[in-house]
Amino acid sequence: MVVGDIEVGTDVLIAGAGPAGYTAAIRCARLGLDVTLIDRNELGGVCLHKGCIPVKALLHVFRLVEDCRRAADMGVKADGVAVDLKKAYEWKDAVVKRLEHGIRELCQASGVQVMEGSCSFLSSSKAVVSGPSGTQRVTFRRAVIATGARHKPLPGLPFDGKSVLSPDDAIYLDRLPDDVVILGGGYAAITIGALMAAGGMKPTIIHKGERMLSFVDRDLIRPVIKKFGEKGVKVFQASSWSVERMDDGLRVEFEHDGVKEQAETKTLVVAIGMLANTDGMGLENTGVRLDGDGFVMADENFRTDDPAFYAIGDVKCGHCNASIAFWEGMSLAGILAGRPGWPGYMAVPQTISTDPEIASAGYTEEKAKEAGIEAIVGRFPFTANGKAVSMGKAEGFVKVIAEKGTHRILGVHVVGPGAFDILQEGVLAIEMGARLEDIMLTLHPHPTLCEAVKEACAAALRESTSIIEKS
Amino acid sequence: MVVGDIEVGTDVLIAGAGPAGYTAAIRCARLGLDVTLIDRNELGGVCLHKGCIPVKALLHVFRLVEDCRRAADMGVKADGVAVDLKKAYEWKDAVVKRLEHGIRELCQASGVQVMEGSCSFLSSSKAVVSGPSGTQRVTFRRAVIATGARHKPLPGLPFDGKSVLSPDDAIYLDRLPDDVVILGGGYAAITIGALMAAGGMKPTIIHKGERMLSFVDRDLIRPVIKKFGEKGVKVFQASSWSVERMDDGLRVEFEHDGVKEQAETKTLVVAIGMLANTDGMGLENTGVRLDGDGFVMADENFRTDDPAFYAIGDVKCGHCNASIAFWEGMSLAGILAGRPGWPGYMAVPQTISTDPEIASAGYTEEKAKEAGIEAIVGRFPFTANGKAVSMGKAEGFVKVIAEKGTHRILGVHVVGPGAFDILQEGVLAIEMGARLEDIMLTLHPHPTLCEAVKEACAAALRESTSIIEKS
Amino acid sequence: KPAEAGVPVLATPSTRMLAKQLGVDINALKGTGPGGRITDEDVRKATEKPAVPPIQAA
Numbered sequence A, B: 001m002v003v004g005d006i007e008v009g010t011d012v013l014i015a016g017a018g019p020a021g022y023t024a025a026i027r028c029a030r031l032g033l034d035v036t037l038i039d040r041n042e043l044g045g046v047c048l049h050k051g052c053i054p055v056k057a058l059l060h061v062f063r064l065v066e067d068c069r070r071a072a073d074m075g076v077k078a079d080g081v082a083v084d085l086k087k088a089y090e091w092k093d094a095v096v097k098r099l100e101h102g103i104r105e106l107c108q109a110s111g112v113q114v115m116e117g118s119c120s121f122l123s124s125s126k127a128v129v130s131g132p133s134g135t136q137r138v139t140f141r142r143a144v145i146a147t148g149a150r151h152k153p154l155p156g157l158p159f160d161g162k163s164v165l166s167p168d169d170a171i172y173l174d175r176l177p178d179d180v181v182i183l184g185g186g187y188a189a190i191t192i193g194a195l196m197a198a199g200g201m202k203p204t205i206i207h208k209g210e211r212m213l214s215f216v217d218r219d220l221i222r223p224v225i226k227k228f229g230e231k232g233v234k235v236f237q238a239s240s241w242s243v244e245r246m247d248d249g250l251r252v253e254f255e256h257d258g259v260k261e262q263a264e265t266k267t268l269v270v271a272i273g274m275l276a277n278t279d280g281m282g283l284e285n286t287g288v289r290l291d292g293d294g295f296v297m298a299d300e301n302f303r304t305d306d307p308a309f310y311a312i313g314d315v316k317c318g319h320c321n322a323s324i325a326f327w328e329g330m331s332l333a334g335i336l337a338g339r340p341g342w343p344g345y346m347a348v349p350q351t352i353s354t355d356p357e358i359a360s361a362g363y364t365e366e367k368a369k370e371a372g373i374e375a376i377v378g379r380f381p382f383t384a385n386g387k388a389v390s391m392g393k394a395e396g397f398v399k400v401i402a403e404k405g406t407h408r409i410l411g412v413h414v415v416g417p418g419a420f421d422i423l424q425e426g427v428l429a430i431e432m433g434a435r436l437e438d439i440m441l442t443l444h445p446h447p448t449l450c451e452a453v454k455e456a457c458a459a460a461l462r463e464s465t466s467i468i469e470k471s
Numbered sequence C: 001k002p003a004e005a006g007v008p009v010l011a012t013p014s015t016r017m018l019a020k021q022l023g024v025d026i027n028a029l030k031g032t033g034p035g036g037r038i039t040d041e042d043v044r045k046a047t048e049k050p051a052v053p054p055i056q057a058a
């Protein structure tokens, strides 16, 4: 990079330093490219500062408190077990800081040029970056749009960070109010609902879809709904809703089972969809094409309609999450260095931090049916898993979907303890084209939660000796 | 089964209802065979009553207390956090009872005949079972020896359940003495040492091997040694030892680094090897051949030298653990029903409940070298794993061993949080003949511990963007 | 992209990578491995140009 008084030149400009952008940047630099990474905030994006990591850090604390409280019968003596919210936030902040520092070091060690500021494009080869130290022009040969997405507000009800919150605002609450209402039933809404429930709050979740988390099979949701109920979290399916501001809060009116209901709250979380962070970026000065919500149209090699521009991560049209963002950053860096991109993946692991946790990848029973695939299904309950029983967490099950005849594994779904980690054997199985027998014949350590995946495969083959099979 | 006054007849007699025996029995019955399962104790064997399960149930409680104590900085408020040992034992007993009940139900539902009593053989077709309800003769066509193994005492120092304990006695301590000495450095010794350390005791471990847990690479042991040190557990390598009974305890003399040392203790745990449970079983009346420690000689299809006899699980010559015992039970049942046995497995997952946990499968670096395999190694520390950091457990690493050139994964080793479950992706990879790229190109949910396996594979390929690679 | 319709191609990620590197459309291949699995060999074969140009149809 040549730094002049007026202009900075770079081969690859990357706008946005979330998982997608910083991964692409580090990989580009390692592959010998001249790369400049620009973010208007700190490195790490939503994932590190407002999403995945803060949620997990807080949940870890909340769950420890829950586990400890429930464990008196198991022999855990403890008095006055409670969350110290201030300390929990400090912990979360310390975790974020430590990881942010790690990313910064990685960028430095790899030779990534980092610039702080908001990036907008003047043309297909020129951008301006306005940051705390003024405005700088950057010329580039290729640009990567990795600016992510943000939550969409309700029409006429902008987020105010106080009473109308987006899901990531909800991570910064300095108190745990009891009367929160969450609008939405997708990933973000349920994640925030589950986090609040773990913290002892009793939010009301109102969603419009046929059911919450509609991308997983209905049976996986059941244990979560049950636990929500036990914790005092109410979940309503609404055919319509409207929100009205009042003097000291909000009133949500909604129709549920044909009956008009209403909920009053001081804190409303709106998680009804996403908008891409492309507004004000001057993309109209380039050939990049956007959809109605601002998402960048790009192909499977991340190419946009402007040959100088690529897009990865949340800002790109289509389903995304942090693990896809990392993957796309890796793949794109190779492409920019003249390699072919990575081949497409077959299974996207979805993880939802409910209680019990849900993790899901590949075909669900419903989707297999829709696709006309003749499937066999194996199911194994954690009540029959020695490790889950020994943890006092024998809730939920593993479900495996395989093609009839070939026994090829097409989907693996877990609701229960350790779901996020034990899923991965199934994800690899799907990618490898493994058969049920491949997992059944593979040793699984005992006693572990991952044995439940093996047992579900055995059950699909009607070979499990750990459950009573109806024949 | 025909029950007469004098004699019971069965096709398949299975002696021993541990993981090997009960699995074989249930599977045999499901495959339509007439099967009788005999145990002198309750169903479930060492694994359920004195091994895997009780250790895990107690550890779960001890670890929860440890985690809770350490979590004040994270925002967990709690006073007087401690283990209530009586309740912890009750919890463990309840877990065991619940699982024992499950096995009983499975046997019943499948049509397994269960007999309580000690089994010994009169010939290759006749046995006697002496139980609480008297003595019964059983004639059989085929017999399966699945009577397991027990810990070997020191010569001249029999186990007394009070001051000289076997590892499984150690699970039944009604107090947690501070001055325990453990002799041995293998799986059982270290498991008991780690359990005691988690319970707040400070055992002294004295072992004779070159190092403890010699079956895993040295670097995997290091984080465990460090933690042992922090908890006040002392580990000594001894070139020789001797034990002397005193009036109120025992004196262990040993030579360490050429210096004579001694330790006095009221409680000695001896975990120096195993003896098969074949004595007093009348096997001299059959064609079954045993080795010097009583282990049954059998081939890979579990056939002994007597055509009517098979052997599975710990009682059989060679390395065993519960997961192998289950696997052998499944495989043998098929063989008895006229099917071919299962093909051999390539990787045995080993799990050791230390702090941090160790899980290991396939070739270690040392073993690959010994075998003359040119290997590449990838290592990824949990300090760079977002989930581990968010749990405050960023200790240890994942290590992957692959064949140079082909990149075929030959070994996966984890020391760190969640080790037992995240290993399994690696075990499947080894069994499937997967390459490093297969795991690297597979999506891993974020933020999870299992991402560390992916990163170790990427590191082996020098493609990790999450650590600073020396080039 | 996740395969949304039908059963995805039977090939490991690394074989699919090889196909991408060699510019082979893996979905058009017939696998010779067990159960129709597409092997590295299948992908490499697909890049081999026939030694003699195919005879023009009459």
Ligand SMILES: Cc1cc2nc3c(=O)[nH]c(=O)nc-3n(C[C@H](O)[C@H](O)[C@H](O)COP(=O)(O)OP(=O)(O)OC[C@H]3O[C@@H](n4cnc5c(N)ncnc54)[C@H](O)[C@@H]3O)c2cc1C
Residues within 6 Å of the ligand: A015, A016, A017, A018, A019, A020, A021, A038, A039, A040, A041, A042, A043, A044, A045, A046, A047, A048, A050, A051, A052, A053, A055, A117, A118, A119, A120, A146, A147, A148, A149, A167, A168, A188, A191, A277, A281, A312, A313, A314, A315, A320, A321, A322, A323, A324, A325, A351, B445, B446, B447
């Ligand atoms: C509460 C919550 C929980 C979540 N939990 C998970 C989870 O557990 N697992 C998971 O996989 N996903 C999770 N997600 C989603 C995940 O955070 C996103 O998919 C991921 O962050 C997308 O990465 P990205 O790099 O595409 O974009 P982002 O992380 O959004 O990063 C974009 C970056 O671009 C910067 N930027 C934007 N515009 C400009 C501009 N004009 N100039 C300069 N910089 C700009 C932003 O400051 C930001 O740093 C969660 C999201 C939320 C809200």
Ligand SMILES: Cc1cc2nc3c(=O)[nH]c(=O)nc-3n(C[C@H](O)[C@H](O)[C@H](O)COP(=O)(O)OP(=O)(O)OC[C@H]3O[C@@H](n4cnc5c(N)ncnc54)[C@H](O)[C@@H]3O)c2cc1C
Residues within 6 Å of the ligand: A445, A446, A447, B015, B016, B017, B018, B019, B020, B021, B038, B039, B040, B041, B042, B043, B044, B045, B046, B047, B048, B050, B051, B052, B053, B055, B117, B118, B119, B120, B146, B147, B148, B149, B167, B168, B188, B191, B277, B281, B312, B313, B314, B315, B320, B321, B322, B323, B324, B325, B351
């Ligand atoms: C402290 C400890 C922790 C362990 N932890 C683990 C772990 O985490 N993971 C793991 O994989 N392994 C573990 N093991 C090892 C595991 O317990 C054994 O490998 C496993 O139990 C072997 O199963 P088995 O069926 O061969 O024999 P066993 O479980 O030993 O069962 C044999 C059965 O035979 C019965 N029997 C014996 N002789 C006779 C007779 N003559 N007549 C009638 N019945 C008889 C016994 O009563 C017993 O029920 C642990 C062991 C110990 C001691």
